[in-house]
Amino acid sequence: MKLKIWALCSLVVSLLFLFSSVQSQDEPGEVTRTYALTNVHITTTPGTMIKNGTVVIKDGLIHSVGQDVIIPADAQVIEADTMFLYAGFIDGLSHIGIPKPKEAERKREKDPGNPTNERAGITPEKSATSLLKATDKSISDYRAVGFTAAHTVPYGRMLPGQGSVILLDGDNASDLIYKSDMSTYGQLLGSQGVFPNTIIAVITKYRELYKQSQQASSHMTKYKSNSIGMKRPAYDAATLGLISVTKRQSTLFMSAHDHLDIHRVLGLQKDLGFKMALANVKNAYRLTDLIRTKNIPVLLSLDLFKKEKEKKKKKEKKEKDMWDKEKEALNKRKAEERKSIEGQAAAFSKKGIRFGFSTDGASAKTVMDNVRRLIKAGLSEDAALAALTTYPAHILGVSQTMGTVQNGKIANLVVSKTPIFDEKSKVRYVFVDGNLHEYEEKKKDAKKKEGKVSDKNKAYVGTWEFSINIGDDVLKGEIVITESEDGTLQGEMTGAQLDSTVEIEEITIDGDELSFTADAEGDTISWKGTIDGDSMEGEVNTGPMGTFPITATRTSSPE
Amino acid sequence: MNLIIKIGILILFTNGLLAQQGGSILIKNGTVITVTNGVIENADVLVQDGKIKQIGPNLSAGSSTKVVDASGQYVMPGIIDAHSHIGIDAVNEATNPVTAEVFVGDAINPMSISVYRALAGGVTVSHAMHGSANAIGGQCETIKHRFGTWDPEEMKMKGAPRTIKFALGENPMRVHGEGRGIQPKTRMGVEMVFRSSFSEAKRYMEAQKMHQQKMSDKAYKGVPPTYNERLEVLADILRGEIIVHCHSYRADEIYMLLQVLEDFGVKKICFQHVNEGFKVAPELAAYGAGASVFADWWAYKFEVYYSTAYNATILTKNGVLTSINSDSGELIRHLFHEAAKTQRYGELSDEEALKLITINPAKQLGIDNRVGSLEVGKDGDIAIFNHHPLSVYTIPQMTIVDGVVRFDINNDNDDMRLAVDPEEEIPAFFDYQNEKHHDRCMEGVAEQLFQFSSHKH
């Protein structure tokens, strides 16, 4: 049970931004939609830079780009002195804008061999467009790191549905849509508890469905031309939903993490002959030659393995025993594997394989750092930029309007203070569809550094190490509560079982009581504690899992 | 990385490239156990481009051919395991009593360290099978242990006949009947599943045939029966294109399946485990059915309580084509010893005992024209031992697949894994003794029953 709770916690995590969007509904609207960014270094296409130039944006489009550009009178001039401007990034495959569905409580299936298509995870007809939510946090999170457009696909199992290209800005879901239902998304992922459950059933199901879809298509054609005396075609959403793939009108984007997955989907593709792109590729550095030969579009995953924490160097043992030596050899192999994975993008690039990126569930906070890791491992900055801009635009069929900084294209731009791939580079402005989003660096924890916390918050602020007693086991973690500029409390939670840091929300204080909630894969955990000096006791409610006692100790507190 | 390991891996990689072409090797001065043509003392075996070219004294080969001195050693055909689950990522699709359409060949995992460990036991070919959760399980794949390749396709023994797993008795009854209230819950129900599945497949074939025949008629406005992968596979069984391998224990259920197959005209059948096969040995022999048995497993569940370790002997003496299998990543490492147990339990001759792990399983898998004995023209799949392979003291020295050395005791080190987990600290210690020895056939079933995802993603 314990595992499950924390497994739920592991995913898209709300970010604790050092930057936050200035735009707000409580402020006046924009005065003009014409902007001029001046004295900025413009990378128009990967490898081509105009120094100290100007970009004019008008009516949502790039109006002019260059060093001698006339600034329209109605323009709001942004002095982007010595900043760096790029085409907005395009996520090759993601779930941006689509709320993660809550895991339905699974009842034991009566007849797991014959589930509905919905239950079986076979919904190729499902449209990402219909699932979009303009207020989904992922949109602003990814935008804040420079993404302006994304190819977004539904969550799911084997065939989750159709993907759409969206712009990462808009008040309503329909505002986001750029190109609806332009692809089909597939995974080698079976359904829990029903057919197809395992990889062997999933692959065979692809084969069957494909042939059934071809049959249905030909039946429909015949029926249209002369239906008299002919059995009517059955309506089956899944087989019909796949017709665009069997007719090679829609590209099937197959999620394939490692070289085994890739061999498997290539096998399917060879048998069935659909148009395919590989997505979420994590570990395929051994297949560079094969991928180059096959000439299949590739999206590399930006969900890289976690960096190792730097360990405190232990005193070297004078005499290493057999096991120490064995461990050394094992760790060396692991390090080499990590190096190869980080070097994969560079290796692909050197072999002339073009690729884009898919964010694949990686937290928005980490993706650009991960791109920098790939660069550090040998990927050229131009190739990295191409993978974020021109190549995804190309395989998504939107090169006409996105991917470069050129007149007439949609004004999707990102501006950073220092070159975007510099280690500490910060995004300053993002334009999506000509709309400005400004990011200011917050004076990070200025107060905290000074140790000045308002008296009303003193009892709560600090680092709390907590334990949750779950049955026989104890889960340990840490909450850091800080005071924000406006005097309210904010915080984050980390723990042994959490994959990443989770923002805590709805913090309320009442005397010695502190309560808050945290979002863990759609499940809300609510915390209620009573503080006594530096210790806190209480309980945490995990929803369906039940309520468990907690104890916490404050290990650092304001002066 | 240790230099020796590095070299070892390098050799494996290079071998991987050779996987399908095959290598050349000359094995000198061994005691050559051909299995089908007796034992030849002080003889050489020459493999060229993956095939056995010559067997006899004083052979020579080109200077580029690797020469192995086998003086004082025993050279035998690579061991064949007619029942295993190594080298695959999924064993059971336990969601339905009939899943003929699934195919473990779609889930080959060439990185599995179990494959290397099997090689270290002289095993060159194994039958990677679907599990026994369903009355009609999935199709299986015959793999060659070309450890070192990363390409799952290269593990497949191209040209080997198609096979499929059936299962009788407790496993399908427990999973579907007891677990879900879906037939079969009894051995009667198991028979019903077979008869209805075959009957449905027959109707499907008839409908397809009818459609084909009428197609030429311009006035015909019919449509073909909806494509059904499951029925396609069942139809292929009826057409004799797939060998049935049936998990079975009790004499009555074995007899039942013989009746069903006879009624539907299915001839190719090999019973697996078949612990009570000895009780119906005359019937098995008369039908021409094979039996692939454990050497001595018994009493781990009720349907194997009335077993005998003399099973293989009784079956052999009654003329049933018999083999000994592992069904286990552990046991596959010493099948030569499992075969030797027939000398304790029934005093089979050396040749009879060795056939149980070479030519007989090859026949059961339909690959005896290529492997299972040392004969000119056959694949260069060879195992070399320091003592007679049936001695308890023997240690495999070298294992060769298609003329390529895949295991060499003198070039074997710690950590022969191909793949390394980039996040795992150190390969975890695993207390194998807590593992139930007999549950590989049911692997993945608990996860499916309780709906945990067993997929790594």
Next chain:
Amino acid sequence: MNLKYIIAGLAISLLASWSMEGQQIGKNQKGSFVLQNATIHTVTKGDVNGSVLIEDGRISAVGNVTAPADAKSIDCSGLHIYPGLIDGGTTLGLSEVNSVSVTDDRNEIGDFTPHAQSLTAVNPNSVAIPVTRVNGITSVITKPTGGMFPGTASLINLVGYTPDQMYAGFKAVLLNFPSSAKRHRRDRRSVEDRKKAGEKAMKKLDDIWKKAKLHADLLSKGQKTEYNPDLDALVSVVAGDTPLMIEANKKEDILAAISWVRKNKVKAILTGCSEGFRVVDSLVVSGIPVITGPMMSMPPRSSDRYDKAYSNVGLMAKGGVKVAIRSNQNENVRNLPFEAGFAAAYGLGKEEALKAVTINPAEIFGLGDQLGSIEAGKIANIIVTDGDPFETKTQVKYIIINGWQVPTESRHTLLYDEFLERSPGLDK
């Protein structure tokens, strides 16, 4: 008598004799035996050609013997005499059909049940017992499984109809030492979680031990304590009279167990030790004997050499650890000689392997003067074979356990007799 009755009578007697032959194991015989003209592998005193005299359940003479007139003479020309093999760890007799829970008496509920007595639940009529002994195994440790203190193991001879008839004079309390290892292949606990679980169990063990000591201390001072049958079972362990059999397999767990033993001054036997090869020096220094096996097992880590489980016992023995071998089996304890054979081939050597299933376990159990070798005065646990008892094709010709000549029959041989040439065959 009417002819009809005669025929019927004949038929009945035929049927009776058939079923006697086909379905039953013959009776055990006791008396004086002289096993003549064999090669005697004494284990402790080299190989001798000659005879062995057995009287009153014990070996009375070895070599040139003068047999009394009433001794049953068994011609062993060309055959070999060995002490009966001893398996240092099994669950024999505790479970009949493993998957049928009502026949499975191995695992009692509770983490702390040292008073669960395997000798209570051993089924003397288990079908697996004759199956085991016909392969030359005459005594085994049979042990409960499960929690931290699963119960008390016993050494039994594989002959007899009551536990007392079978009991061979040695008991030990079992301890599954706290572990941070993965429990099984699909154990998904994180490294940290496993470590924490291990630490928690360690604390529990220390708490239990503190109580056990207090309990034993008060009792020794003549004080009355609360009713604690579990702690009662540890009194003789605390006193150092009964050994503790401590199961530890992972390297760190073995080391922790060694230091725990040192700290608590317990008389200990380590069992399992599948990573013993990684801590040979510490094992040697500790002086604790090890019962390990099965050899036919997977290497403990995926990165380990393929033969690590085969060679582990040899590596420990070469370093100077006193080792015995176990099958850790239930229905297939009969594979013990093959386990020893594999151990011999992979580094232990034939001589040491033979000791590891005879005199070593006897000595580890404090029965070095009773079992484990062919010496005058010892209990008559003897097997007669046509060759090396570990060699797979060897046949066991005669078995004597505790002075009883036991038939070389089991369900498996009986089914062989009945079905080799089935009658009726194919005819109706």
